[in-house]
Structures are given as structure tokens and as C-alpha cells.
Amino acid sequence: MSIPNDHLVDMYETMVKIRRFEERIREMYFEDKLPAFDIAAGLVPGEMHLSAGQEPVAVGVRPHLRPGDAITATHRPHHIAIAQGVDLDKMTAEIFGRKTGLGHGKGGHMHLFSAEPNFGCSGIIAEGIPVACGAALAFKRRDSGNVALSFFGEGAANQGAFHESLNLAALWELPVVFICEDNGYAISVPKSMSTAIPDNSDRASAYGIPGVLVPNNDPVAVYEVAGEAIGRARSGGGPSLIEVKTDRLWGHFEGDADLYRDATYKEAMTARDPLTTFGRQLVDEGVLDEATIADITERMHGEVEAAIEFALASPYPDGADALDHVFA
Amino acid sequence: MTTTTERKLTIQKAIAEAIGLEMESDDSVFAMGEDIGVYGGIFGATEGLLDRFGPERIMDTPISETGFIGAAVGAAVNGLRPIAELMFVDFFGVCMDQIYNNMAKIHYFSGGNIKVPMVLMTAAGGGYSDAGQHSQTLWGTFAHLPGMKVVVPATAYDAKGLMTAAIRDDNPVLYIFHKGVLGLGWMTNNPRATGPVPADAYEVPIGKASIARTGEDLTIVTVGLSVHRALDAAETLDDEGISAEVIDLRSLVPLDREGILASVGKTGRLMVVDEDYHSYGMSGEVITTVVEGAWGALTRPPVRVTTPDIPIPYSRPLEQWALPSVDRIVAAAEQLASA
Numbered sequence: 136m137s138i139p140n141d142h143l144v145d146m147y148e149t150m151v152k153i154r155r156f157e158e159r160i161r162e163m164y165f166e167d168k169l170p171a172f173d174i175a176a177g178l179v180p181g182e183m184h185l186s187a188g189q190e191p192v193a194v195g196v197r198p199h200l201r202p203g204d205a206i207t208a209t210h211r212p213h214h215i216a217i218a219q220g221v222d223l224d225k226m227t228a229e230i231f232g233r234k235t236g237l238g239h240g241k242g243g244h245m246h247l248f249s250a251e252p253n254f255g256c257s258g259i260i261a262e263g264i265p266v267a268c269g270a271a272l273a274f275k276r277r278d279s280g281n282v283a284l285s286f287f288g289e290g291a292a293n294q295g296a297f298h299e300s301l302n303l304a305a306l307w308e309l310p311v312v313f314i315c316e317d318n319g320y321a322i323s324v325p326k327s328m329s330t331a332i333p334d335n336s337d338r339a340s341a342y343g344i345p346g347v348l349v350p351n352n353d354p355v356a357v358y359e360v361a362g363e364a365i366g367r368a369r370s371g372g373g374p375s376l377i378e379v380k381t382d383r384l385w386g387h388f389e390g391d392a393d394l395y396r397d398a399t400y401k402e403a404m405t406a407r408d409p410l411t412t413f414g415r416q417l418v419d420e421g422v423l424d425e426a427t428i429a430d431i432t433e434r435m436h437g438e439v440e441a442a443i444e445f446a447l448a449s450p451y452p453d454g455a456d457a458l459d460h461v462f463a
Numbered sequence: 464m465t466t467t468t469e470r471k472l473t474i475q476k477a478i479a480e481a482i483g484l485e486m487e488s489d490d491s492v493f494a495m496g497e498d499i500g501v502y503g504g505i506f507g508a509t510e511g512l513l514d515r516f517g518p519e520r521i522m523d524t525p526i527s528e529t530g531f532i533g534a535a536v537g538a539a540v541n542g543l544r545p546i547a548e549l550m551f552v553d554f555f556g557v558c559m560d561q562i563y564n565n566m567a568k569i570h571y572f573s574g575g576n577i578k579v580p581m582v583l584m585t586a587a588g589g590g591y592s593d594a595g596q597h598s599q600t601l602w603g604t605f606a607h608l609p610g611m612k613v614v615v616p617a618t619a620y621d622a623k624g625l626m627t628a629a630i631r632d633d634n635p636v637l638y639i640f641h642k643g644v645l646g647l648g649w650m651t652n653n654p655r656a657t658g659p660v661p662a663d664a665y666e667v668p669i670g671k672a673s674i675a676r677t678g679e680d681l682t683i684v685t686v687g688l689s690v691h692r693a694l695d696a697a698e699t700l701d702d703e704g705i706s707a708e709v710i711d712l713r714s715l716v717p718l719d720r721e722g723i724l725a726s727v728g729k730t731g732r733l734m735v736v737d738e739d740y741h742s743y744g745m746s747g748e749v750i751t752t753v754v755e756g757a758w759g760a761l762t763r764p765p766v767r768v769t770t771p772d773i774p775i776p777y778s779r780p781l782e783q784w785a786l787p788s789v790d791r792i793v794a795a796a797e798q799l800a801s802a
Contacts, residue, residue, distance in 0.1 A: 238576070242574070249576075269539070269540070272543075
């Protein structure tokens with residue numbers, strides 16, 4: 136493994152930021168919804184899908200990204216958006232439904248769109264996969280050297296859109312990398328009950344493209360595999376499929392009683408929490424020391440708090456602003 | 464201007480010409496769809512374009528409507544101006560998510576920061592016994608869903624100008640052409656399907672109805688092939704001393720409500736002719752527009768001639784009975800004008 140230390144530190148910092156962001160959203164989500172849970176109430180209404188545990192998939196890709204690279208993500212988009220560098224102030228404001236948000240409050244947490252960095256996500260399973268192919272088609276046509284990355288869950292790999300997209304990408308040799316975040320569960324349905332084969336990475340062979348499995352939730356392994364796939368795509372070598380075995384530490388959405396995963400499963404997840412594991416690894420390898428970790432933690436938490444303050448200080452849109460932006 | 468308005472084209476050739484001209488002047492414009500290359504499009508909308516622009520810009524696709532319409536969305540978001548062809552509008556069932564949840568919503572969700580400049584063109588309409596999965600019009604279904612413009616040309620001049628405007632538009636535009644007006648060699652055509660078309664590029668503004676025929680006694684609001692049915696009916700009615708005004712909406716979204724109200728304000732009588740299904744559709748919307756905006760001008764309750772709420776049947780007598788016909792329009796107009 137030859138990862139520059141600055142990449143390792145950057146990946147760790149980003150993991151800390153993502154985790155802190157998700158923890159704070161979670162806190163604020165529940166603040167004024169309890170004791171009687173009301174999904175419509177409070178600072179952050181509606182469904183909320185948080186990504187704690189899935190950080191490695193996002194941060195492992197981050198050092199390979201260049202300006203203009205496109206990402207399409209899912210209903211669980213925060214870790215990927217943060218890793219790509221989407222403006223955290225505007226993203227938080229969007230989640231809070233404020234006028235200053237990425238979409239002026241029109242989209243909310245499942246519909247975050249940014250022109251630079253080039254990010255989009257969707258609440259519909261597998262909807263973003265064909266879109267990444269189109270972005271890649273545009274890059275190829277322009278010979279821009281950019282790549283498109285599509286993140287999606289293992290549940291999405293059973294959608295037609297996934298298979299149509301892999302075929303299109305292989306057929307047209309598009310600079311796109313498909314990254315399946317296998318967190319084991321499509322809401323409550325385990326992969327073993329939804330998917331005919333254990334590893335979606337094997338499905339790449341049906342389309343004649345490379346498919347690589349990252350068998351553990353390791354940011355360094357993601358870094359290496361993604362680096363190869365992104366490099367291949369950037370240099371005209373066509374698409375790849377990566378599947379990363381990751382963990383969704385919390386429920387599908389906040390408020391999910393999560394009764395479909397037993398205590399043993401959850402304890403095992405906690406024991407292998409990638410944030411703790413990666414931090415310990417970097418200390419063991421001498422990349423970081425405890426003091427640096429404390430400093431990183433303070434800085435990243437500070438960035439998250441600043442974004443929250445920005446969002447809290449931002450006004451709500453007027454009701455009739457709802458009529459804007461239907462058409463350009 | 465060096466153009467001559469004497470040159471006549473079919474609607475099919477007018478569409479292909481508009482696409483070709485825009486592809487010449489803007490290298491971000493390209494087309495993708497099933498059988499649009501060597502075949503030139505099942506309905507000829509890309510006829511001759513593969514030879515001129517090559518397979519990179521006239522892209523035959525696999526039968527993967529979700530995949531390639533979604534890819535068109537991604538390409539549009541990333542600086543290209545795609546024209547995607549959905550071969551028959553009836554096929555929307557396999558790709559509607561990309562159309563109404565994605566293409567039509569990204570601009571809104573992004574608060575206006577991300578544009579989706581693409582055209583989704585598709586063939587619609589029945590009358591040739593192709594049965595219920597290849598004969599629908601469905602424009603009302605799309606017009607109901609916010610975020611996309613819905614264009615339906617009825618003349619060759621409009622077909623070219625509306626396609627040019629659609630390609631240049633920064634919004635997603637659903638461009639629906641009725642098979643019965645295209646001027647295809649293998650389908651009965653209304654003679655008006657061929658008309659004068661200037662050779663240069665020009666735009667017909669999207670959202671402005673045209674008065675296809677002026678009249679005094681009643682207003683017929685319609686779109687697509689039914690414009691020609693209504694014009695044929697108007698000729699018969701003229702012989703009977705009934706003067707019908709025919710409004711060709713040209714687009715359902717935006718809907719030219721002012722144009723409708725102005726005409727009904729003059730005639731006081733409204734008929735809507737729509738080949739789409741009877742209920743919850745364009746006919747209801749047009750009538751509601753008049754009830755809300757020109758109630759006092761109405762001298763008679765509005766009427767509509769539509770396809771009843773049934774799947775389009777196959778057998779010739781069944782289908783011909785179901786679709787709006789010149790005879791049905793004439794009969795309804797005679798009643799409407801009689802009081």
C-alpha cells in the first residue's frame with residue numbers, strides 16, 4: 136500500500152466530519168419530535184436517512200476526484216456529498232428547508248443538487264445510475280477527462296435501471312464507475328432474500344466489465360480499488376463496477392425501530408465501526424497521534440457547527456416561493 | 464432572408480430538418496433512441512441524419528428506455544442538449560420514473576441551479592388498428608405532471624419551428640407528434656400534413672396557440688391530428704351556415720389560456736376535441752379554463768368530443784367508433800350551434 140499520508144489524513148478528517156454531521160442531524164431530528172414521534176414536526180421534518188458507518192465508501196473515492204467529475208447518489212446521500220465537497224452550509228440549510236439551501240428548500244435531504252462540485256441524488260432507488268451514464272457520455276463527447284461515479288445500494292442492483300446502465304456503459308465504453316454500497320439490508324430485507332448471488336461485483340462479468348469486491352468496510356481498500364477504476368475510466372478504459380461491504384450503523388431512517396437486525400449483529404457492527412478502526416490504524420501506523428486526532432476532531436466538529444449555525448440563522452422561504460423554479 | 468415559403472414538406476421531414484439544422488449550428492445537440500440511425504427513426508424523425516452527423520451524434524440505443532432517457536438527463540445536466548426518442552408514447556410505462564421524477568424535477572429541486580435542456584420526442588395516436596399499446600395519445604398524462612413542456616404540432620411549419628424552439632429551450636420538452644399528421648408513406652394522411660416550410664431555422668414560440676381557422680359561431684379547441692379533423696368538420700359546417708373557429712393549442716404546457724378565452728369570448732360556444740381519454744384530461748382542463756375565466760361569455764354548456772374511457776380497441780369498426788371523427792365533431796357542433 137502506498138497511499139500518501141496527506142490522503143490518509145484527509146480521508147480520516149472527512150470521516151470525522153461526516154460522522155459528526157450525521158450525529159448532529161440525528162440529535163436535531165429527534166429534538167422536537169419526541170416523546171410522541173411526529174415525522175412532520177421539528178427543525179428537520181420528513182424522512183431522514185443517515186449514513187453513519189458507510190463513510191469509507193465515500194472517503195475512499197474522495198482523493199481521486201477532480202473538479203467537474205460527476206457523482207449521482209441516493210436517498211442516503213450525506214456522506215458522499217460531504218466527501219465530494221458539496222458546500223456544507225448550503226447543504227445543511229437545504230436539509231433545514233431554508234431559503235439559503237442548495238435548492239432554496241425545494242428538495243430537502245434526498246434531493247441535493249450542486250453544480251460545482253457536480254453532485255446530484257435522488258429518492259428513487261437506482262434512478263441516478265442512468266444519469267451517471269449520461270454525464271459520462273457528455274464527458275467522453277467533450278474529451279474532458281472527467282469521470283462520473285454512481286453510488287447506489289445493494290437493493291438498487293436488482294432494479295432494471297442498474298442492468299440497463301451497465302449494459303449502456305459497457306457498450307459505449309463510458310468513463311463511469313458504479314459503486315455499490317452493500318450495507319446488507321434493503322430497509323428490512325437482507326441481501327440473501329433479495330439477491331440471487333452473494334456479490335453484485337460478479338454481475339459485472341455479464342456486461343464484460345471489471346467487477347471488484349471490497350470485502351470489508353475499509354477506506355484504504357476502497358481507495359485502492361476506486362483509484363484503479365477511476366484511473367481506468369479517466370484514461371479511456373471504460374466502466375467498472377465496485378461493491379463495498381459496508382455497514383449502516385443506524386436504522387434505515389431515523390425512527391426505524393430496526394427490529395430486523397438482532398443485537399449480535401448490531402454489536403458486531405459497533406465493534407468494527409470504521410471511524411474507530413481507521414483512527415486506531417492511523418495511530419498504529421504513526422500517521423496520526425492522539426493529539427492530532429483530537430485536533431482534527433475539534434476542527435471537523437467546528438465546521439459542522441458552523442454549517443448548522445449558518446442554516447439556523449437562515450430564513451425560511453415564503454410559502455409562495457414554491458411557485459418558482461418549475462421552469463427555467 | 465433567402466427562404467422561400469413555397470417549398471412544401473411533410474411534418475416528418477420538417478422535424479428531421481429542424482433537428483439537422485440545430486445539430487449543424489450547435490455541436491452539443493445530439494439524438495439518441497431506438498432505430499434512429501440507419502432506419503432514420505421508425506417515424507422518420509431522424510431521416511438522413513446518420514449520414515450527415517455520424518453514429519456519435521445519431522445514437523442507436525438498446526431497448527433500454529430507462530437507461531437511455533436517464534442518460535439523456537445526465538447528458539443534459541452536463542452541458543449537452545440531447546434529443547431522446549421514445550418510439551411510441553405508450554412505452555412510457557417502462558421509463559416514466561426518469562421522465563416525471565427525474566427529468567421534470569431536477570430544475571425545481573435544485574432551486575433553479577441545474578438546468579435540464581433536453582427534448583423527449585415521441586409518436587402518438589391511433590386510427591390504424593395498432594391496438595391499445597401503440598395507439599394512445601397520453602399528452603394529458605404528461606401535461607398533468609409539472610416540470611416539462613408538452614408540445615404537439617399539427618402543421619409542418621409548426622412542427623419545424625416548435626422542434627427548433629424545443630431544442631433551444633433550457634427546459635425539458637416533451638415533443639409529441641401524432642402519427643396521422645406526419646406524412647408517412649405507409650399511413651393514410653390528412654392532406655394538410657404537407658405544407659410550406661421555410662428552409663432556414665426558425666422558432667415557433669412554445670405556449671402560444673394558433674387560430675387555425677377563424678369563425679364566429681363556436682370555438683373548437685383541439686390539438687394534433689384532431690386539428691385537421693376539426694378543420695374538415697368546419698368546412699362541412701360552413702356549408703350548413705355554421706361558422707366554426709378552430710384553435711390549435713400547439714402545446715398543452717404551457718397552455719395558452721388567453722387564446723382560448725379570447726376566442727370563446729367572441730363565439731360564446733366551446734367544443735373541445737381531444738383524441739386523448741375523456742376524463743381527467745385536456746378537455747376537462749380547457750373547459751375549466753373557460754368556466755373560470757369566461758363564464759359570462761358562455762351562451763351554452765361546453766361540449767367535448769373525445770376518446771371514451773376505454774383502452775383503444777383493435778378492430779377497425781371498434782377503433783373508428785371510439786376515436787374523435789369528423790362526423791362526431793360535425794354532429795356535436797350542430798347541436799352546440801342550434802340553441
